[in-house]
Amino acid sequence: MENNKYDIIIIGGGATGSGTALDASSRGFKTLLLEKNDFAEGTSSRSTKLVHGGVRYLEAAVKGLNKDQYNLVKEGLKERSRLLKNAPxxxxxxxxxxxxxxxxxxxxxxxxxxxxxxxxxxxxxxxxxxxxxxxxxxxxxxxxxxxxxxxxxxxxxxFNDSRLNVTLLKTAQKFGADCRNYSEAEEFLYEEGKISGVKVRNKITDETYIVNSKVIINATGAFSDKVRTLDNKEAKKMLxxxxxxxxxxxxxxxxxxxxxxxxxxxxxxxxxxxxxxxxxxxxxxxxxxxxxxxxxxxxxxxxxxxxxxxxxxxxxxxxxxxxxxxxxxxxxxxAPKNASTKSIVREHIIISSDSGLVSILGGKWTTYRKMSEELVDYVTSKFALKNKECQTKKLKLIGSENFTKEMQVDCLDEDIKNYLIKMYGDKANDVLNCVETVERLHKDYAHTNAELIYTIKEEFVQKPMDYIVRRTSLALIDKQAAKEILNKVLAIMQKELSWDEKRVNIEKENSLELLNNSL
Missing domain, CATH: 3.30.9.10 (D-Amino Acid Oxidase, subunit A, domain 2)
Structure with missing residues (x-):
């Protein structure tokens, strides 16, 4: 990647960043997405799992005759319909x-x-x-x-938020996007006062490298203000x-x-x-x-x-x-001073700094696709990129292209079969084909050695918690069960990723700390 030139670089691998990577790459732009931790490690894997227009917003719209609230509900319902069709x-x-x-x-x-x-x-x-x-x-x-x-x-x-997030990235990858987790944007580079690139540190290897683009998007969610101050120390707080x-x-x-x-x-x-x-x-x-x-x-x-x-x-x-x-x-x-956070309309805004850093702030999972479309339209206009029509309104995501609820899956265990269909869609058999013998990781759940190896090879898994929390959601529904499979997960990852004992012990310690304190 060193000194590679991209049309668009996106910082942030949550819902908005991943959706934007798909929108940009499907329009034909050479796209790079950088995420300092794992994809969807923050807010994007910790939602209420609803795709909705927002009943509360509708009540506020009617009571206050608020057209903005009403439009937000209408847009959410439109995007809900698209999402149910594109990732069934x-x-x-x-x-x-x-x-x-x-x-x-x-x-x-x-x-x-x-x-x-x-x-x-x-x-x-x-x-x-x-x-x-x-x-x-x-x-x-x-x-x-x-x-x-x-x-x-x-x-x-x-919906399953963290699975949708990785599915967006896999679909973007199909269109040529380069998606990198554990890659932190440490500082911006400039030419004549305008942003021109990013210095990136690989948090796994501790190597640094430079990537170049005149279009750099800050889609880091809760960290957006922090990234904006990386560009301008005097940037005003907006979240x-x-x-x-x-x-x-x-x-x-x-x-x-x-x-x-x-x-x-x-x-x-x-x-x-x-x-x-x-x-x-x-x-x-x-x-x-x-x-x-x-x-x-x-x-x-x-x-x-x-x-x-x-x-x-x-x-x-x-x-x-x-x-x-x-x-x-x-x-x-x-919000205006003294307003409570529950009263804020979860709308989004797109802004750019004097140097050209584009930031998107606010929004919610349901409208990620619409936000991404608006964001790519904005940068194509601002930076005079060749305008190409948005492709994502009817774009079937990876796993849904040949999906039916009556799919044939080569597995005798009914719970494993049903689980794989819900999580991987028409890729369910690809998961099973990763191993000769499918073995459960936990007696009470449908997670297997095949799934873990598949997510390592195909879904950017680099740490145990990537799999246990975000690819499977096991830690989010049963913390004790997540602890019980940790040693099996570590053993498989050690073999697949050629870890030494020191690395295994570090990953075990870090995983237990997160399981004990953040879940």
Whole structure:
């Protein structure tokens, strides 16, 4: 890569950066993406796993006659539809139910969610309906029954965020993009005051090298302001950071495939209780925070979630029952003074510095594709690149090109077969073909030696946590199980990547530290 000239260099390997790499490379631009850690290591693997327009935004739009909020919802629903079509193995329809405990809230909520259906138009996933009290109790046996009036059912999208992130990169790679994790942009290079390249350090080998381009994009999410000060020490802060945590509980708390949406907690937040990867996912909180590479879950936030679960469930949930928990940092475009982070519209903005560094700030997973399209349009205009039409609106992502739910997979174990189809789509058999004998890594889960070797060879895995947390999400649903497979993962990686014992011990120590403190 030394002294290589690119049309576009992107810094940041989360949702926006990866989406932009795909948009740019599919238009024919020679594209390089740099990520200082693993892809989707930050916010992009720690979402609520929803592809949605935003019911809360729609309520705010109607109450405040706010056209910007309304347009944000409409755009989100349009992108939801595209994502479900372009990556059907990773994205699916999700049924959500809002429990109602005051009779007058039933028509209010039904009208509001029917309006959500109306805004969805022909892209709608189903019509909202009222659910009677008895059916609510039947579908959600643990729900608090005292005062329950009924519920309102509606539909949104669910997805696997970290898998989608790596799928975007693999698809970009198909179009010639060069995608590098553990490659940190240490400083910018300039010619006559204009940005012209990046000095990059490979964090695995500690080597440094220079890459050149007049178009350099800062898509680093929560770290965007930090990268902007790398270009200009006087750069004004433009982000408000908000932390959101999620906890994972046993499936017994949500035995059906329907989720619950609590529209307004005592302090006005939205709480989701969702089926995810065979578990019950609950989140999220919304607290102002400071920048951190590995944000930790606070006891205060865990107590907040457990407290609200007790409001809506008859069961007493003990903290020891939490299988895993994690914290993500949301990069929100700075709000007016004294505004709370939950009141900020999660819109995005694109700006450029005097030297030409282009930064994209804000946004959310659902609209990553639209943000990427706007960003590439912006740089082609600003830097007079040959304008080429966006290709991503109907572009099937890797794994979905020949995908059907009735795919034939060469595996006798039903759970492994179903797991591979959901995670890898039409690449499921490619995963199995990596080994002669498929062996489980854990008796209770469908992860195998074949999957690990495949992700090392094909999906940029360089450290154990790349696989355990982001390629499989095991650590995000069962931290103890993740610890139990760690030694097997290390043994396979040692063989595949020719590690010595010193490297194995370092990786084990680092992995346990992250498992114990960040999950």
């Amino acid at each position: 193995h990773l994205c699916s329809r999700l049924t959500l139910v809002t429990p109602i405990y005051k009779w007058w809230e039933l028509p209010y909520m039904f009208i509001g969610l029917s309006l959500y259906d109306f805004v969805s138009g022909r892209r709608g996933l189903g019509r909202s309906s009222i659910v009677c009290k008895n059916k609510m109790i039947n579908n959600f046996p643990s729900i608090k029954k005292s005062g329950l009036v009924g519920g309102v059912k509606y539909y949104d999208g669910s 408000d950071l908000s932390s959101g945590i999620h906890i994972v509980l046993d499936k017994k708390y949500l035995p059906s495939q329907e989720g619950l949406m609590i529209p307004k907690t005592e302090d006005g937040r939205v709480l989701f209780i969702l089926p995810w990867m065979g578990k019950c996912l609950v989140g999220t909180t919304d607290e102002k925070t400071t920048l951190s590479e590995h944000p930790e879950v606070s006891q205060k936030d865990i107590k907040y979630i457990l407290k609200h679960l007790e409001i809506y469930f008859d069961l007493k949930i003990d903290e020891s029952e939490i299988l895993s928990s994690w914290c993500g940092i949301r990069p929100l475009v700075a």
